Amino acid sequence: MSKNNAGQFNELATLYEDTAHWPFRKEIEIPSVLQAIGDVEGLSVLDFGCGTGMYSRWLKQRGAGRVVGYDPTKGMLNYARRRAEKESPGISFVTRLSPDLIGQFDLVLAVHVLQYASSGPELQDMCADMVGLLRPGGRLLTLPIHPSYDSRRSYYERYGLRLSADDLQKPYVDGGGVRIRLCKNGKQGSVFASYWSAASLERALGQGGLRSLKWRELDAPECAALGQAPKELHAYLQKPHSIIIEGVRARDPQ
Amino acid sequence: MKFFPFRSDASHAFCSGVLQKLSDMDEHEWDALVSDDNFYNSYRWLRGLEHSLGATDVLSVHGSAGLVAACTLWEGDQSPGMFFLPDCMAGVPGPWQEGFLWLGGRRNTHNEIPCIQGRRRHQALAELGRCALEYAQQRGYAGFVMPYMPYQAAVEFAYAVGGVVVLHSAQASLEVPDTGLAGMMESWRAHDRNQTKSEIAAFRRMGSRVEWGVPDELDDSVAADLITQNRSRYGGMQDREWVQGILAGQRKSGVSYFGAAAVSKRDEDITALAIFYRFGATLHLRYFGANYSLDLNDYRYFVLCYYEPLNYAAANGLTKLRLSTSALRAKVNRGAKIEPQALVVKCADEQQICHSEAKRHNHRMLREYQDEFPGHLSWDWELVGSHQNPTN
Structure with missing residues (x-):
């Protein structure tokens, strides 16, 4: 992530942490991600772009072994450190990826990160970094902007979220700017992101060394069917703004 | 949960205010602004003081996404000692017998302003300083001070608020x-x-x-x-x-x-x-x-x-052991480095402090520490030397 892209998060730590309680994350994204991750007992985990460290804390609390949170944004990482030392001690938070982290992790999680690659080469580098942190056979789970997100500005507003493509006529162009705004409970913040198509994401992850790619739509794991989910979440579930991609790092050739 | 309409970018200005107790603030939001070295301005430390000594007012500066800078307030000590302004400012002419507003935790020997990182940090510090001066003037104080700041933090804060940096102490620390x-x-x-x-x-x-x-x-x-x-x-x-x-x-x-x-x-x-x-x-x-x-x-x-x-x-x-401000010789003899500590002062009446006198004082204090602890001073004393040369 470029320095400019990282810097835009410096003031957003508390607001970002608050989003964990917003229904589209609390009822849909977070349980979907935790379900996709499964048992983490004893696993070494790197939370790539950890932000306030919420997933790092939860994974540590669920029995993960070594947990490292990486985020280049000092403001986010300060929140992460302060909160984790009270609630989930033993997580290490870093602002840069040092060479000794390469190939060390069973699981790399990257939630809402790939959209902050602002160019094709940067997307490629970011994917290579994520995959390179995995031991051979290790898993990557990442949540980019959904390639088929609803580009109408107002679509996600009821969820406290607004996605505005720079070019409303062509919202699904690779590298196209998307402004993401968060607004709820009197707090508001916005960041600039980039749209990446499914093909671009698959290509970048594949070139980074990820194999067996799977796409998983977000759902409400507590509900057996869409119809059983709370009514106010239906619109989000029909067009979630994010999606899970997972895969494994290819085992090195013998 | 309340839903507010999306607002325009004009809402990015800061909004400052005074709270009557720290418990009105969210612990995690406060601590997100507190660095590793600034433990004595962390939420729980300050809440401990509130429980023991009673609540004090809190200055806060909010941006559209939440808290961007804050600090607790008190009045210093009224008798000689480490928190008595005439003692802290010995050697610098000024109205130090008058009442000043003190920023930071009560009796803290290490203070930094809890503040966001990034491009709006300077603005957030400036707004906090503006708010502190307004608070001081409304209540009849001659100005405000923040004591026991690491030198670099003091320079940054003074630059943001138009204040003056005065060296007044030093603390020992060890790299572990x-x-x-x-x-x-x-x-x-x-x-x-x-x-x-x-x-x-x-x-x-x-x-x-x-x-x-x-x-x-x-x-x-x-x-x-x-x-x-x-x-x-x-x-x-x-x-x-x-x-x-x-x-x-x-x-x-x-x-x-x-x-x-x-x-x-x-x-x-x-x-x-x-x-x-x-x-x-x-x-x-x-x-x-x-x-x-x-x-x-x-x-x-x-x-x-x-x-x-x-x-x-x-x-x-x-990785670091902080050993506070006393018995520096004994600490140095056991491997500690000495770091400069400064007070930032902002007088309501700008005429009341002479910048060149403060620089002379700082330079004099630098020489004293160089003479007393050669080879044991942290690198930021060099910054003191470059900033505080009275001829600059």
Whole structure:
């Protein structure tokens, strides 16, 4: 992530942490991600772009072994450190990826990160970094902007979220700017992101060394069917703004 | 949960205000602005003070996404000592006998403004300074001060608020080697190594041992008694009940969760203790207490405050040991570096402080420390030298 892209998060730590309680994350994204991750007992985990460290804390609390949170944004990482030392001690938070982290992790999680690659080469580098942190056979789970997100500005507003493509006529162009705004409970913040198509994401992850790619739509794991989910979440579930991609790092050739 | 309409970008301006107590703020939001070194402005430390000494006003600056800068307020001490402005400003002409608003935690010997990182940090500090000056003027103070700031933090804050930096203290700290005391001793001269070995040997010879625990396991009345004995010996005015109240406040605020107590015992008798706090990668020494009715020459102060915590810090992944502002010579002799501490002062009447006098004072203080602690000064003294040359 470029320095400019990282810097835009410096003031957003508390607001970002608050989003964990917003229904589209609390009822849909977070349980979907935790379900996709499964048992983490004893696993070494790197939370790539950890932000306030919420997933790092939860994974540590669920029995993960070594947990490292990486985020280049000092403001986010300060929140992460302060909160984790009270609630989930033993997580290490870093602002840069040092060479000794390469190939060390069973699981790399990257939630809402790939959209902050602002160019094709940067997307490629970011994917290579994520995959390179995995031991051979290790898993990557990442949540980019959904390639088929609803580009109408107002679509996600009821969820406290607004996605505005720079070019409303062509919202699904690779590298196209998307402004993401968060607004709820009197707090508001916005960041600039980039749209990446499914093909671009698959290509970048594949070139980074990820194999067996799977796409998983977000759902409400507590509900057996869409119809059983709370009514106010239906619109989000029909067009979630994010999606899970997972895969494994290819085992090195013998 | 309330839903507010999306607003325009014009809402990105700051909004400042005064709260009457810290508990009106969210702990995590506050602490997100607190760096590893700024433990004494962390939420639980300040809440501990509130529980013990009563609430004080809090200045806060909010951006559209939440808190961007904040600090607690108090009035300093009204009698000579470390928190008496005429003493802090000795050597710099000015209206220091008048009332000033003090920024930071009460009786803190390390202060930084809890503030966001990034491109709007300067603006956030400036807004906090503007708000502090307005608060001071409305209540008849002659201005505001923030004491015991690391030099660089003081320069940054002074630049943001149009204040003046005045050196007034120094603090000791140790970088903790991975191998703790053994690693530290490797870097020492043979004389210093031998001295440390003989002090530790004397401690053991006297039948003393160290036990580490958490402050919650200590009997507050015993701890307060030992701490008060030490403070009285060096001119402290607070009595045992005061110290006990402080410890009780810490217990209530939860800050003792970060605590670690090194206790020196002979048989089952506690002969001394040192209380530390872990915060980020730093271990902060805050209290030392001893039973001086026992005439022991067992170096318990050095064992508890330097040697043992180096091993404790290394074993717990901590990289820095902060040793506060007193007894600098003894600390330097055991490997500590001395860091400059400055006060930022902003007078309501700009004419009341002479910038060149402050620079002369700072330069004089720099020379004194250079003369007294050659080879033991941290690198930011060089910044003092480049900033504070009176001829610049």
